[in-house]
Amino acid sequence: MAKFQLNPGETLIGKGQMALHQKQFLNTKPFSGNIYVTDQRVCFYISMVGSPEMDLALSEVKGFSVKKGIFTAVTVHSQAGAGYVFTGFPAKKLQDWLRQAGVQEI
Numbered sequence: 001m002a003k004f005q006l007n008p009g010e011t012l013i014g015k016g017q018m019a020l021h022q023k024q025f026l027n028t029k030p031f032s033g034n035i036y037v038t039d040q041r042v043c044f045y046i047s048m049v050g051s052p053e054m055d056l057a058l059s060e061v062k063g064f065s066v067k068k069g070i071f072t073a074v075t076v077h078s079q080a081g082a083g084y085v086f087t088g089f090p091a092k093k094l095q096d097w098l099r100q101a102g103v104q105e106i
Contacts, residue, residue, distance in 0.1 A: 003045075004034070004036050004043060004045055004052075006038065007040060010038050010039060010040045010041075011038060011039045012036065012037075012038050013037045013038055013039060013097045013100050013101055014036075014037050014090075014093060014094070014096070014097035014100075015034060015035065015036045015037070016034065016035055016088065016089070016090030016093060016094065017032070017033070017034055017088060017089070017090070018032075018033070018034070018035045018044075018086045018087065018088035018089075018090060018091070018094070019031060019032050019033075019086065019087050019088050020033060020044050020046070020053060020054070020084060020085070020086055021073075021085040021086070021087065022053075028085075030087070031046045031047075031048075031053070032046070032047050032048075033045050033046040033047045033053065034047070035086060035090075035094065037094070037097035037098060037100075037101050038101070039058075039101060040057060040058060041055060041056055041057050041058060042054065042055075042056050042058070042061060042076055042098070042101070042103075043055045043056075044084065044086070054076070054084050056076070056078055058101055058102060058103065059079075060078055060079050060080070061076060061077070061078060061079070061103050062077040062078060062079050062106065063077050063103060063104045063105060063106035064076050064077065064095070064098050064103055064104075064105055064106065065077065065105065065106055066091075066095060066105065071087045071091070072087065072091040072092065073085050073086065073087050073091070074086045074087075074091050074094050074095060074098075076098070076103075077106065
């Protein structure tokens with residue numbers, strides 16, 4: 001099982017347990033795991049799988065958006081048009097980590 005590792009010269013800004021919501025047929029399903037924000041990339045590892053479900057260099061991140069409701073959802077948007085929706089306790093911290101990494105809110 002792969003484990004998150006920093007690249008040489010990379011600095012961890014923040015990490016936390018969150019759920020990634022992915023489309024499964026007509027519904028979305030949350031997958032529990034860990035998100036990592038560094039000064040070079042944003043990664044998410046699903047706990048059961050242990051391999052990266054998302055590993056975007058900061059240059060591949062278009063920005064992030066926030067939707068508030070019962071739960072705060074933070075969506076990381078890639079330059080390629082993909083959206084990765086995260087919920088969980090550190091949603092507010094995730095926004096701060098992304099800003100520290102230079103990612104714009106859109």
